[in-house]
Amino acid sequence: MAMGSPDAFDALLRFQRALDQQLNSDWLEGVTTGSGAFPPINIFQQGSDFVALVEIPGVGKDDLNLEVRGNTLRISGNKMVDYGGKASMHRRERVAGRFDRTISLPVQLDPDRITAECRDGVLALSLPRAEADMPKSIKISG
Amino acid sequence: MAPLEVEVQHKRELTNKDEATIPARTYLPHTDIYETDDALMVLMEMPGVGKDHTDITVEDGVLSVSGRLVFSKYEKLHPVYTEYNIGLYRRSFSLSPSAVDEHKITAEMKDGVLTLTLPKAEKAKPRKIALS
Numbered sequence: 001m002a003m004g005s006p007d008a009f010d011a012l013l014r015f016q017r018a019l020d021q022q023l024n025s026d027w028l029e030g031v032t033t034g035s036g037a038f039p040p041i042n043i044f045q046q047g048s049d050f051v052a053l054v055e056i057p058g059v060g061k062d063d064l065n066l067e068v069r070g071n072t073l074r075i076s077g078n079k080m081v082d083y084g085g086k087a088s089m090h091r092r093e094r095v096a097g098r099f100d101r102t103i104s105l106p107v108q109l110d111p112d113r114i115t116a117e118c119r120d121g122v123l124a125l126s127l128p129r130a131e132a133d134m135p136k137s138i139k140i141s142g
Numbered sequence: 143m144a145p146l147e148v149e150v151q152h153k154r155e156l157t158n159k160d161e162a163t164i165p166a167r168t169y170l171p172h173t174d175i176y177e178t179d180d181a182l183m184v185l186m187e188m189p190g191v192g193k194d195h196t197d198i199t200v201e202d203g204v205l206s207v208s209g210r211l212v213f214s215k216y217e218k219l220h221p222v223y224t225e226y227n228i229g230l231y232r233r234s235f236s237l238s239p240s241a242v243d244e245h246k247i248t249a250e251m252k253d254g255v256l257t258l259t260l261p262k263a264e265k266a267k268p269r270k271i272a273l274s
Contacts, residue, residue: 010164010165010166011213012164012165012166012213012229013165013166013167015213015216015228016166016167016227016228016229018221019221019224019226019227019228020224020227021221022221022222022223022224023224023225024223024224024225025222025223025224027222027223028223037149037150038148038149038150039148039150040150040225040226041223041225042221042223042224042225042226043221043222043223043224044216044219044220044221044222045219045220045222046218046219046220047218050222051219055189055190055226055254056189056253057187057188057189057253057254057255058187058253058254058255059253060252060253079148081174083174083176083183084178086178086179087176087177087178087183088176088177088178089174089175089176089177090175090176090177090182091173091174091175091176092174093151093172093173093174094172094173094174094185094187095148095149095151095172096148097148098148099148118253119192120189120190120191120192120251120253120254121187121188121189121190121253121254121255122189122190122254
């Protein structure tokens with residue numbers, strides 16, 4: 001997918017449109033728990049590997065659990081919003097509560113090389129593809 | 143306590159804005175505002191935004207917050223499945239001029255949540271009335 005030079009003035013807008021196009025795309029083949037479940041996940045391809053970015057503002061790594069089995073990822077935790085007893089609310093837009101979401105990817109992952117980083121409320125998962133699942137080029141004879 | 147089923151909130155886009163030189167969608171960060179005896183607290187969710195990319199200003203009684211994202215980390219990523227969009231964040235609130243001491247506002251950013259503490263001006267604090 002051509003994105004043009006990252007310095008192009010409208011690169012961000014074009015990227016935002018590209019994200020729109022992949023909204024609930026068929027890539028996950030409907031094996032996820034449904035896109036309404038928290039937290040929202042974006043999956044990107046980087047070369048032959050994959051990267052998953054999950055938005056969990058207010059959740060630190062101590063409130064988060066990650067499990068992987070085969071090509072299935074499970075992200076669970078607790079998003080806590082606590083204002084103490086003496087607070088009088090003027091506006092309430094943030095959600096809070098426990099979450100537990102499982103998704104199965106249509107590619108084989110190498111579970112030993114999966115890395116996760118949680119920073120500024122975004123969980124970044126680097127999902128390397130299993131060696132056995134890598135596309136292999138076929139030599140054409142003749 | 144029974145676990146709550148947390149639902150995804152979709153981002154609300156800021157459409158009524160001045161045109162920026164760089165075209166890109168801007169979103170309103172989800173915000174909680176609450177009041178304690180001493181201060182007004184404003185909490186805004188801006189996932190992906192660090193404290194170095196947040197601008198907070200108070201001008202003419204209007205508190206404005208904006209968050210920029212680091213787009214370069216998306217350079218080599220091609221979306222295959224998405225559920226949310228990314229963008230800049232911006233939101234403003236009018237402050238009642240006598241209620242808040244504008245010079246004492248403090249801010250803290252953690253895990254993508256900006257916490258603003260707006261201490262109440264002395265005369266805005268609740269005064270208990272004694273019963274004789």
